[in-house]
Amino acid sequence: MKLEVENITKKYKDKTAVDNVSITFTPGVWGLLGANGAGKTTLMRMIAGIMEPTEGKILYDGVPIETLQGEYRRIFGYLPQEFGFYPEFNVQDYLEYMAALKGMPKREAKRKIDELLEQVSLSEVRKKKIVKLSGGMKRRVGIAQALLNDPEVLILDEPTSGLDPGERVRFRNLLSEFAKDRIVVISTHIVSDVEYIANQNAIMKDGKIIENDTTEQLVRLVDGKIWECKIPSSDLVKWERALKLINLRNEADGTTSIRYLSDQAETPDSVSAVPRLEDLYLWLFPQEGEVRL
């Protein structure tokens, strides 16, 4: 089972959002990483079949998705970055409506909805209007909707925005379990979401895929470039300006532990650290850097 994206391009009058992207997705969790505006959402919409590419084609199981049409959408689950719902919908209504649109017979839909509400812990609020739910709960409704028809291909665009850390962990576990024998593509700029569950990652920049490999292979790119050391907290400002900091943590003894990116050790006591996907991301997209406390 595979999803082949062949030479997909999307051109607008003034810019090229996706530039000759070719990638083959196989079962497992895939991370699609990149900054905002890199073309991830456009690519995902073309994969979902709701946007026509300017050039190129997308094949599922060796058949172009335009040929499969409705049948492709039957095995497809999609959660866009911004999804909405009619204001009068409560959780149950919304899922029933989406189930009907996905061609699921009523009985099957009811059973599946009950099951999913349990899994995303929304059973108690099923009769509550979605507008009244918290951001995290809304997102969980969206995830439930994407899983309704037990899709073979699941595409999630920034699925964890608005979720608290606990919910993020639950989400990761849910997806890991689900992704066995299925293709799951998660587009995100929160690398930690996919770091531990994605087998392969594709990195997008300016509409192109610049890297595409397993997590292990990708992090090797920054091998020997990640350092950890302790600095006096009073020097923090100086070091912040001088180095590309990835992480910092204030210690009790007046020092700060820092993790930084550099081709060589910048302090005598710097120790080489094992690189993570997040480090790679910050190396590729320095302007996206966000120092974590």
Added chain:
Amino acid sequence: MSRKMKEKLSRAFETYDVCKLNNVEHMQAVEEPVIQLAKAQFQKSYRNKNKFRDLLLCQLKFCGIKMWTFELLIAIITSLILRNLLADPYFMTTRKLVFFVVCFAIAVPMMLLPFLYRSIRYQMFEMESVSVFSIKTVLFSKFLLFFGGEVLLVASVLLVLWNTTSITFAELAGCILIPFLLANDGYLLLLKKIKSEKLCQSFLGFGIVLIAIIVISFRLTEQMLWMRMTPATVVSILGLVLYGVYQSMTLFKKYE
């Protein structure tokens, strides 16, 4: 290319197949296992799927009731307004009345717009696009439901007018039906041809253009051609109805 050469070409393909096959009779024997395998695959992958009527019912439950309530409200309001206006001698001229009726007949289908626009405004459009039914079919189901309400709306207004004025039913039917059917058929055509993202704008544009045409034609003509139930009007009404049915059939069958 001459016919002789074309025949040669066709035969060439046949020869190629024969040469590759070596044994033409064997072809039938290979068919049977494929059929059995296909049946097995079918049993494995067949799922009960919703049909169009299930989509319609679902739309009815979640959107249709709202639509019909809205249309009922409009029907009541329009009837009340009409009754009041008809009492006014200024308004009572037949020409003004006919103009009102024709514009009303065109405006009614335009009321579908807010319901279509809802889908975009509440960002449901993307989700509805990833349905097993094509987005066009989903939109068509909304259109169909709305049309049901439209018919009742227009009929109620027609009845009010028939009761309170001296215009005959036939004349009223003539001047309501043609613009009404024209507007709806136009919408169906747009639904079929225009890309779904541009649908709202095109519907709006079409409605405005149609009203502009009506206004201009009223300015230009003295005759109230609308009113006469001539054979031409009957034929055009029938034609428009059939066209509408035909378009609906193709939209309904165009699942994909």
Added chain:
Amino acid sequence: MREEILIKNLQNGDASALDELISMYYQEILRYCIWHAPDRTQAEDAAQETFLKAVKYLGNFGFSGKFRAFLYKIAANTCIDMQKNKWNQHTALEDLQEEPSYVEKDFKNVEEELVICSLVKNLELKDQEIVLLRFGQNLKLREIAEIVGLPMRTVQSRLKVSLKVIEKEMKGGNLR
């Protein structure tokens, strides 16, 4: 008409419709695959794969004639897929067996016809497809347009050009 009924039954869950439906199309799809595959066995594989996929992804077909186009599209892509993976060599035309008992013509004609085939194989892939579908599979232009994903007018003009090219080669050689 018959096909519509069969497909309707199939969509309602009746597997027995496949008996007739596949019988209707097997030979023609096999012939299509024979053109693309290097040998008979792989052509049969491709044809089988085509029908299995068609059954798996059977959609809703409103009008008749769409099913055929659907089958061909799947067949085309199956052959392309197999081309990418399994098929390594094309059988040279000279290696094709010519069984006298099945070929009821004289040797010279067969040789000539195989040369015509090689002329077709020299065309650009899309043009090859169009000629194959028109003269090998006897499909209508409208169906061909749908299968290759080009407007009918384009298909018509490309076909004309291809035929001119073939004719030129045929006349230029020792063929008459």
